[in-house]
Amino acid sequence: MRRIRQVLQLHFGARTSARVIAREVGVGRSTVQDYLARAGAAGLGWPLAPELTDAAIEQLLFPAPSCKSGARRYPEPDWGALAREMKRPGVSLMILWEEYAAVHPQGYGYSRFCELFRAFERRLSPTMRQTHVAGHKAFVDYSGKKVPIVDPLTGEVRLAEIFVGVLGASNLTYAEASWTQSLPDWIGAHVRMFRFYGAVPRLLVPDNLKSGVTKASFYDPELNRTYGSMAAHYGVGILPARPNKPKDKAAVEAGVRFAQGYILGRLRHLTFFSLAECNAAIAAALERMNDREMRRLGVSRRQLFEAVERAAMQSLPEQDYEYAEWRLARVGLDYHVEVAGFCYSVPHALLREQVDTRATARTIEVFHRGKRVAAHLRHYAGPRHHTQPEHMPSAHRRYAEWTPERLQRQARDIGPSTEALILAVLARRPHPEQGVRSCLGVLRLFRGIAAARAEAVSSRAIEIGALSHDSVASILKHRLDQKASPQAADGTPLLHDNIRGSRYFH
Missing domain, CATH: 3.30.420.10 (Ribonuclease H-like superfamily/Ribonuclease H)
Structure with missing residues (x-):
């Protein structure tokens, strides 16, 4: 599709002939004429509408093939060898055509044969003085x-x-x-x-x-x-x-x-x-x-x-071109692409797909089949991965939404003891994010029970140091929140810095 865009730009924008376009783009002249004929039938010109993606252009220019057979192709001789033969004394195009027709009786007729040979001669490399058109x-x-x-x-x-x-x-x-x-x-x-x-x-x-x-x-x-x-x-x-x-x-x-x-x-x-x-x-x-x-x-x-x-000459655009570097990249299993040492997310449906990245001084853009699928601010320091929530699978998005701050807010809605329990669980881990799953499990245990009992369970868990999901589940199962705390003979609670308590032996 990029080659077709170049053909359209050279023809409609630069008004270059089909022969020159074919030579510079690297396709046959007939191929260029076919592209232009298809573009004319589809009503395409230059510049193309911004919303026309590569897939849309392909659909317009190359619709589903019909059942009709293609045009007949005739075998062609080695035109270079014929050009060398023409330098020999007594050799004419009629003689060369007769030898060609003897080998390929269903091939080109004499007039078409001569026309193709003359066209090949014009493609040779004569020395010529180039006349340059103004502004061209x-x-x-x-x-x-x-x-x-x-x-x-x-x-x-x-x-x-x-x-x-x-x-x-x-x-x-x-x-x-x-x-x-x-x-x-x-x-x-x-x-x-x-x-x-x-x-x-x-x-x-x-x-x-x-x-x-x-x-x-x-x-x-x-x-x-x-x-x-x-x-x-x-x-x-x-x-x-x-x-x-x-x-x-x-x-x-x-x-x-x-x-x-x-x-x-x-x-x-x-x-x-x-x-x-x-x-x-x-x-x-x-x-x-x-x-x-x-x-x-x-x-x-x-x-x-x-x-x-x-x-x-053509007028300058309003803004100078902003330098942008294009690279090919492969989407990783974590639905991120790497650009200059930093990873940027793309829609998770593009896993393992090849995409184009466009990097400017300020932005990173990702394109798939000519359509932009992601845009990020460019980063030069800080975290290596940068993820947009809408690019994540739904399960990943739900998990990512559970931050320590959100867990604390949800626990605060139940009561101060529950909030204190959640904070204690988070503080127990080297990194708060490591306690997110435990906190999620604790809050899930409190679903469907009264806030008063959840507060009682949280108080008992803090009291005995039960700072895990399984410990809180055990308190609920055995109704330990409804039992009195152990006391000494004189009635004082058995809580002291010098007393190990039962949790020491767990």
Whole structure:
């Protein structure tokens, strides 16, 4: 479903052709056309409604299969081998088709055969000059050169990366220094680049950096989930350059070289003691570079951007993208998922299911099949597990509701002696929670009996130190609360700190 969403965004949002979409998404052109035809029949466009989950989209685009058989598929020859054969003297498409038809008499006819071969030829790798439409593409990459930054306290030198972004039509360039090429720095650089432009292009063309492209492939590139989320926030499509094909992003390659010479070359004699100081110097050099007149065009990058490109770009959203990191997780047997060392609950029906977690600086969200199923405030300290009552099974929820404070309140409703008994049972354990079950059992014994007798039983239990469920049950069973306390011959109670009493021998 994520691939279908990307196809819809590239077609309706970026207005990219089906051939380009097929190449960049990694599916056949006919597959792209089939997706778009199904979307048109279902009335889907872009952007999609927020309530459309992956399951809903799948139901709209791929309803239950009918009993009709699929379209006939003809065998295809090795087009690459045929292209090599065509270089031989005297070989024509008619000869190649006749050899194909001899092996596959039920295959393609001559005209369709020629059409498919010409289409394959157009997919070969000719060298071409790319003409970039205004507002259409921005090329992004990291410079191979790094800038040294000195720690003012220790004198240690640390190298910072240089991020460069170049608009395709005007060549307006953005650059900044960051400590790493990691995902947070990569996403943050894009956010600041869009803010610098004041607008958003329709497409981003990144290199196959791991922070942007999880799996680099000509046939099936897989975008980083967080990078895709950032692109969706700004309504921009992502078309990764093909691996080892620098001509796909010639604009940014030229921009990187120019930035290295114009910015780093002019700053090489300066010593920076912080990343902010370095970025301030880069911003000043960048302003001079963008305002510098280009010899062949007679205008500066900034002037060309304002004249032809800004109006063609999309407007910025009201809020900047908030960095969020997506991860796959498996729900544990305790219906919790772990994110950065802390565990957060999900509905117990999702036990052992695979889910997506979205972590921002403030929140943790959990998604299952594209639908959000849980949201928590993010924790950095304190208890490791954080559970919402509605996520618990009913039996667990009932047990969790019995806190020491609630038990004390319920005992207080019966009387002061009962409350004192409950407090004594809780205090007897190293942790009050360990006495919850005993207290539950004691209070259950008092159901259906008069409060006066419950008070008498509690007093007798405290008097003889019977601080367990079984002891209180014995007092009730043998009616010990109705018997007088043992006394000495002179009538004084046999209660004294120096007298062990019968409970000592239990």
